Amino acid sequence: xxxxxxxxxxxxxxxxxxxxxxxxxxxxxxxxxxxxxxxxxxxxxxxxxxxxxxxxxxxxxxxxxxxxxxxxxxxxxxxxxxxxxxxxxxxxxxxxxxxxxxxxxxxxxxxxxxxxxxxxxxxxxxxxxxxxxxxxxxxxxxxxxxxxxxxxxxxxxxxxxxxxxxxxxxxxxxxxxxxxxxxxxxxxxxxxxxxxxxxxxxxxxxxxxxxxxxxxxxxxxxxxxxxxxxxxxxxxxxxxxxxxxxxxxxxxxxxxxxxxxxxxxxxxxxxxxxxxxxxxxxxxxxxxxxxxxxxxxxxxxxxxxxxxxxxxxxxxxxxxxxxxxxxxxxxxxxxxxxxxxxxxxxxxxxxxxxxxxxxxxxxxxxxxxxxxxxxxxxxxxxxxxxxxxxxxxxxxxxxxxxxxxxxxxxxxxxxx
Numbered sequence: 001x002x003x004x005x006x007x008x009x010x011x012x013x014x015x016x017x018x019x020x021x022x023x024x025x026x027x028x029x030x031x032x033x034x035x036x037x038x039x040x041x042x043x044x045x046x047x048x049x050x051x052x053x054x055x056x057x058x059x060x061x062x063x064x065x066x067x068x069x070x071x072x073x074x075x076x077x078x079x080x081x082x083x084x085x086x087x088x089x090x091x092x093x094x095x096x097x098x099x100x101x102x103x104x105x106x107x108x109x110x111x112x113x114x115x116x117x118x119x120x121x122x123x124x125x126x127x128x129x130x131x132x133x134x135x136x137x138x139x140x141x142x143x144x145x146x147x148x149x150x151x152x153x154x155x156x157x158x159x160x161x162x163x164x165x166x167x168x169x170x171x172x173x174x175x176x177x178x179x180x181x182x183x184x185x186x187x188x189x190x191x192x193x194x195x196x197x198x199x200x201x202x203x204x205x206x207x208x209x210x211x212x213x214x215x216x217x218x219x220x221x222x223x224x225x226x227x228x229x230x231x232x233x234x235x236x237x238x239x240x241x242x243x244x245x246x247x248x249x250x251x252x253x254x255x256x257x258x259x260x261x262x263x264x265x266x267x268x269x270x271x272x273x274x275x276x277x278x279x280x281x282x283x284x285x286x287x288x289x290x291x292x293x294x295x296x297x298x299x300x301x302x303x304x305x306x307x308x309x310x311x312x313x314x315x316x317x318x319x320x321x322x323x324x325x326x327x328x329x330x331x332x333x334x335x336x337x338x339x340x341x342x343x344x345x346x347x348x349x350x351x352x353x354x355x356x357x358x359x360x361x362x363x364x365x366x367x368x369x370x371x372x373x374x375x376x377x378x379x380x381x382x383x384x385x386x387x388x389x390x391x392x393x394x395x396x397x398x399x400x401x402x403x404x405x406x407x408x409x410x411x412x413x414x415x416x
Contacts, residue, residue, distance in 0.1 A: 001028040004044045004088055008129050014110060016103045017124035019049050019059065019090040027055050031086050040192060041084030046124045046133035048117075049090040050097050050167040051176075053077045056087070060167050061095040061102050061117075063296040068289065074165025076134065076176055076193050083192045088130050091120030094358060097136055097169045098282060100298040101358050106149060108386050112351040115145030116358025117169075121179045122149040131181045132189045138169040138278065139368050140347070140361030142177035146376040147389030148351035148359065152406075153179050154186040156399045158371030161193045170281035172320075173274075173368055183375070183407040190403065198400050220340030220405050221254045222392075223333075225366075227262030232362050234349035240388050241345045244379050244413055248343075251412040258337045260330065261366060270326050271362065274369045276311055276319040283308025327370040334395065341405060342367070342393040346376040350386035367393045375406040379413045 005025045012018050021027070028044075035041065047053050050060045054073045057066040077087065092102035094117035104119040106112040107127040114123040118135025122145035125133050135142040137155045146153025154177050161176035168174055176193065180186035191197045224230075224245060230238065249255045261267045283290075283305050290297065290305055297305070333339065344367070348360045367374050372393050379390040390413050394402030 001025070001032045001086065004028065004086070004130075008088065011127050011129050015105050015107050015123050015127045017091055017120040017127060017129065018046065018088070019092060019120070021056065021089050024089055028086055028088070031055070035084050035086060036082065038082060038084030039188060040080065043085050043132060044088040044130045045080055045085045045189075046088050046091040046121050046130045047077065048121050048133070048135050049093045050136060051077060051134060052165040053087055053090065056090050058090070058167070060097070061093040061100070062298075064289065064293045068293065069167060072165055075162045077165070079192050085192075091118070091124050091133055093117050093120065095298050095301050096167065096286070097138065097141060098301045098304050099358065100300040101355055103355075105355065106351050106386070108150060108351075112353055112386060113148065113355055113358050115148040115347070115351060117141040118145050118179065119358065122146055122151060122153070125149070125151045125179045125181060131185050133179045135177050135179050136166065136169070137175050137177050137364070137368060138173045139274065140364030142179065143346045143364045143374055143376040143391055144359055144361055146179050147346035147391070148387065150378045150387030150389075151179050151181060152183050152186045152378065153177065153376040154190055154403065155368070155374045156190060156194055157373045157396045160195055160373075160399060162195070168285045170278040171285070172277055172281060175368070183377070183403060183410055186375070187403045187407070190399065194399060200400075219253060219408070221256060221338055222248065223256055223258045223337060223339035223342045225260045225342055225344060226257045227259050228267040229261050229366060230344070232348060233345045236382055237345045237347065237349045237388070240380065240382070241343075241390070243415070244390050245343055247415070248409065248412050253409070253412070255343065256337060256339065258333060258339060260333050267366075269322070270366055270369060273319045273322040273326065274365055276315055277323065279304060279308035280311040280316040281308070283311070323369060326366070330366065330370050330372070331395070340395070341402065344391045344393060346389040346391035350382035350384060350388055363391065367391075372396055373399045373402050375402060377406060377410050377413050380415045
């Protein structure tokens with residue numbers, strides 16, 4: 001474990017992915033001595049600082065006293081430790097996993113954001129400090145930083161990893177995910193963290209139930225969501241995405257363009273619906289803490305909570321109904337067009353310059369809204385040398401298949 005600590009000490013002064021810890025070496029030495037044998041034996045894992053973890057404080061990127069936020073260890077940490085993993089430390093998060101960025105920098109260019117809110121987890125993996133880290137995604141907080149930092153990000157189906165012991169953002173969307181050096185490492189982490197993991201794949205909710213071996217081994221049909229959604233990506237991201245899908249088609253994958261969310265104002269309505277639910281739930285998450293400690297919150301977090309407080313219950317319930325309809329339309333389109341997985345940009349472009357914003361999550365928004373599993377694969381570089389990614393989105397419950405397909409897609413995604 002001295003090697004892990006040395007690596008973090010050497011690299012983190014530049015990247016600032018980890019929350020400072022007074023005796024990381026002593027804690028890790030004690031963990032290593034007591035760790036059981038398991039599939040993650042000796043693997044150092046970063047854990048986002050909204051996940052309660054015995055032996056470390058949880059501050060959620062805030063100035064709120066740690067004792068206010070304390071509670072029982074998250075069961076996902078129990079699972080990691082039972083598998084032999086060693087908790088390398090808490091990774092930096094945007095304050096309360098909302099929008100106010102932490103101090104983390106993009107390892108590829110420290111003048112640029114690593115994305116958020118799982119900024120520290122993505123940067124820690126990208127910088128080579130750990131091979132695996134835990135993040136969370138409400139809208140785009142695993143997939144976007146994975147793309148910005150050039151690592152693999154996996155957000156499972158909503159609810160597949162337990163969230164007890166995780167400080168909430170918006171509970172209707174919050175999903176624990178992983179960031180990893182490659183798809184194999186992401187799948188290994190997912191196999192430990194996800195409920196009812198099926199080794200070797202298998203059917204999930206929807207079309208995949210009851211698949212036989214031959215069906216599981218076939219290549220999926222990949223859908224491109226044509227319409228206003230794709231138009232929200234920047235010009236460089238759209239050009240890169242077109243090149244990525246062309247490479248996949250040339251490599252023998254079936255890629256089919258499917259109009260979706262393309263009615264007049266339909267995608268903009270989806271954005272409003274998610275914003276209404278998200279902000280309403282953020283305000284309720286902080287209903288107890290904010291009156292007592294709001295003077296310690298950062299400006300962006302205060303603004304989000306105030307926006308949520310102004311949303312009426314009737315408007316929230318209407319948004320919940322709209323969300324069900326949106327999810328239904330996406331799944332109907334997959335069924336009708338026989339699409340197994342969607343392809344999409346994971347972000348509107350490469351990581352923006354500066355550390356004042358974590359970037360735009362809109363390219364993740366419809367998929368997170370519907371609770372679908374998603375993977376971000378490294379897919380080359382922008383003109384400025386920063387990473388670009390490709391987002392692959394699967395059917396609900398078919399996380400194992402999605403990761404298997406992602407491993408097969410990965411070699412064809414990168415430019416030669």
